[in-house]
Amino acid sequence: MTKRVYSASLSRDFESSVKMDDLSAPLLDPREPVDTLPLSVGDPVVCILGSGDFSRSLSTRLLSCGCRVVMGSRDPGRLAPDLVPAGVELKTQAQALEALAEAGGSLVFLALYPEHYPSLLPLKALLSGRTLVDVSNASALQHQGQSNAQILAQLFPCSSVVKGFNGLSAWTLLTGAHDASRQVLVCGDSPSSKLAVQSLCRRLGFSAVDVGGLCAARAVEEAPLHLFPSWRGPLLTTTLLFVCFYLYAALAHVLLPFLDRGQNNLHHLALVTVNQALPAVALVTLALVYMPGLFASLLQLYRGTKYRPFPDWLDHWMCARKQLGLLSFLCAALHAVYSVCLSIRRAAGYMILNAAFRQVKQGVADSWEEAQVWRSDLYLSSGILGLGVLSVLALTSLPSVGHTLNWREFTFVQSGLGYLSLALSVAHVLFFGWDMALHSWAYPYFLPPLFLLSLVLPCCVLIGRLLLLAPCCALRLHKIRRGWESSRHQPKERAETQALSGDVQKKVKGSVKHGKSLRQRIYSSVRPESESREWRRRRRRRRRRRLISLFSFQTQGKAKVKVVVNTEPSPTRPLQQHVQPLVTSLAVTLDWDFIFDTGTVRLHH
Ligand SMILES: NC(=O)C1=CN([C@@H]2O[C@H](COP(=O)(O)OP(=O)(O)OC[C@H]3O[C@@H](n4cnc5c(N)ncnc54)[C@H](OP(=O)(O)O)[C@@H]3O)[C@@H](O)[C@H]2O)C=CC1
Numbered sequence: 001m002t003k004r005v006y007s008a009s010l011s012r013d014f015e016s017s018v019k020m021d022d023l024s025a026p027l028l029d030p031r032e033p034v035d036t037l038p039l040s041v042g043d044p045v046v047c048i049l050g051s052g053d054f055s056r057s058l059s060t061r062l063l064s065c066g067c068r069v070v071m072g073s074r075d076p077g078r079l080a081p082d083l084v085p086a087g088v089e090l091k092t093q094a095q096a097l098e099a100l101a102e103a104g105g106s107l108v109f110l111a112l113y114p115e116h117y118p119s120l121l122p123l124k125a126l127l128s129g130r131t132l133v134d135v136s137n138a139s140a141l142q143h144q145g146q147s148n149a150q151i152l153a154q155l156f157p158c159s160s161v162v163k164g165f166n167g168l169s170a171w172t173l174l175t176g177a178h179d180a181s182r183q184v185l186v187c188g189d190s191p192s193s194k195l196a197v198q199s200l201c202r203r204l205g206f207s208a209v210d211v212g213g214l215c216a217a218r219a220v221e222e223a224p225l226h227l228f229p230s231w232r233g234p235l236l237t238t239t240l241l242f243v244c245f246y247l248y249a250a251l252a253h254v255l256l257p258f259l260d261r262g263q264n265n266l267h268h269l270a271l272v273t274v275n276q277a278l279p280a281v282a283l284v285t286l287a288l289v290y291m292p293g294l295f296a297s298l299l300q301l302y303r304g305t306k307y308r309p310f311p312d313w314l315d316h317w318m319c320a321r322k323q324l325g326l327l328s329f330l331c332a333a334l335h336a337v338y339s340v341c342l343s344i345r346r347a348a349g350y351m352i353l354n355a356a357f358r359q360v361k362q363g364v365a366d367s368w369e370e371a372q373v374w375r376s377d378l379y380l381s382s383g384i385l386g387l388g389v390l391s392v393l394a395l396t397s398l399p400s401v402g403h404t405l406n407w408r409e410f411t412f413v414q415s416g417l418g419y420l421s422l423a424l425s426v427a428h429v430l431f432f433g434w435d436m437a438l439h440s441w442a443y444p445y446f447l448p449p450l451f452l453l454s455l456v457l458p459c460c461v462l463i464g465r466l467l468l469l470a471p472c473c474a475l476r477l478h479k480i481r482r483g484w485e486s487s488r489h490q491p492k493e494r495a496e497t498q499a500l501s502g503d504v505q506k507k508v509k510g511s512v513k514h515g516k517s518l519r520q521r522i523y524s525s526v527r528p529e530s531e532s533r534e535w536r537r538r539r540r541r542r543r544r545r546r547l548i549s550l551f552s553f554q555t556q557g558k559a560k561v562k563v564v565v566n567t568e569p570s571p572t573r574p575l576q577q578h579v580q581p582l583v584t585s586l587a588v589t590l591d592w593d594f595i596f597d598t599g600t601v602r603l604h605h
């Protein structure tokens with residue numbers, strides 16, 4: 001009972017607050033928690049126009065949640081009786097809307113394709129004042145133009161249109177929302193209509209998310225059409241890498257030996273070549289996960305600030321790290337399974353038998369090689385450990401696991417363990433290669449072995465990371481990440497006390513006719529002939545102590561130039577008297593504000 005009373009007052013409050021222009025009103029009523037949005041708001045009578053799949057699934061769900069459903073069809077007699085859920089009142093479209101009006105309901109779901117909306121125009125009077133719920137999806141990704149919901153709102157200006165439910169399939173509606181995460185995005189221009197639809201959503205067991213006005217409808221309509229948008233780049237990169245490595249391995253170990261010596265290695269293509277390409281892809285992709293972070297650090301070090309945005313390509317790359325990491329994990333896991341299967345192949349059995357036979361013929365009793373034993377054990381161990389750590393990374397990148405970690409834990413896992421996994425994988429490949437790279441037979445047809453190629457990028461990343469750990473870089477980076485900026489990025493106001501005369505000269509040069517810099521003009525006009533020697537001497541020492549110094553700064557967005565004349569005792573002392581009128585006349589010529597000052601000028605550099 002209390003809930004009902006509160007719900008009525010809430011909707012009244014809400015409407016009145018929307019009408020109010022007063023922005024000082026709090027967004028949320030602090031007295032009541034938001035989560036008490038009442039379930040009982042929303043009509044118990046709902047009309048659905050259209051009798052297709054969506055309509056029937058929705059009506060089944062509405063009925064099971066205690067609503068009365070009136071279904072409006074163009075031809076109710078055409079539908080097989082067992083197709084309509086028991087309890088649904090099947091009528092013609094006009095009759096259904098009249099029944100809704102009699103029952104005092106206002107919600108009308110349009111379960112039709114948007115191209116058929118104009119066929120409802122004869123029902124305009126009956127639909128007026130009702131809330132039309134547009135459940136349609138976009139037919140293609142367009143990102144522009146009017147949405148179906150906006151077109152519907154234009155067709156029926158006397159009804160209020162709410163977009164929603166389009167993300168749910170007819171199947172989901174039938175089977176029900178098993179997890180609480182089933183979100184229904186809702187948008188519309190009328191707050192009361194939107195509230196009614198949101199309440200119905202909750203009643204059906206879904207969580208409604210208000211995404212704003214009807215102008216957001218296009219995004220809502222297109223949301224179900226996206227096909228893994230964030231995976232496109234990473235998938236393309238991984239596939240390209242795989243194709244390149246596979247073709248390279250096939251060329252070096254299958255095609256060229258066949259063309260050269262007629263050696264038939266074609267059976268390698270099915271398993272061995274795939275297993276040569278997979279680890280290379282896994283390793284390079286893992287390096288690609290950590291490379292953008294390295295670039296970002298280098299860029300911040302170079303710029304001396306973290307407040308300048310990264311270039312677009314780097315931003316996109318950073319956003320693709322999670323997907324690249326998961327794809328690297330997939331390739332590594334596949335490589336592990338392939339490697340286990342290598343020994344159970346028929347070919348492996350034949351090869352062992354042949355080797356044993358050759359050994360017997362040569363009279364060798366014991367083929368044990370200590371170095372090779374170490375090599376294979378270390379190779380396997382580092383590989384297993386690398387894959388294990390990579391699995392932890394993959395697990396923590398799942399939202400449900402990642403959300404249980406705090407920021408520090410997440411960074412430790414994703415960055416610390418990530419680099420550990422990269423280092424272990426590099427070690428795995430190095431143990432695999434052992435001393436192979438030193439032998440000429442490892443370079444058939446002058447092609448370097450695949451493992452060597454796949455090591456280039458990961459080694460660069462690891463070396464780069466180590467360099468960034470050096471105190472000179474690490475300390476500066478730490479400072480930058482805590483908000484420190486190098487002097488060239490400090491706001492202009494602060495630069496008032498810093499000598500920027502060179503900079504000012506450059507700026508002024510553009511505006512002074514005849515291309516002479518301000519300082520040159522001042523010097524040449526005030527230089528008395530008799531003091532020319534002193535001038536020359538002073539010019540030589542100019543870098544250390546200037547006679548005239550210019551400082552630029554900004555106050556209230558206006559550029560100003562401050563001219564400071566050196567007043568140290570010197571033979572050029574009367575100079576100030578010459579300078580002041582000149583600067584004043586220049587101030588008129590140039591569009592700069594000058595402030596004249598005398599004092600001792602010492603340069604900082
Ligand atoms: N099916 C799904 O899983 C989902 C569907 N949707 C949306 O729901 C809407 C309906 O989809 P769905 O139920 O699958 O489609 P159906 O083809 O199964 O049903 C469409 C219905 O529209 C009615 N209709 C009204 N006017 C016309 C007309 N002039 N010409 C043809 N049919 C008309 C018909 O009912 P009658 O003959 O009784 O008038 C027909 O049954 C679409 O906009 C779709 O985008 C959204 C999310 C999921």
Ligand SMILES: [Cu+2]
Nearest residue numbers: 279335383428
């Ligand atoms: Cu391996």
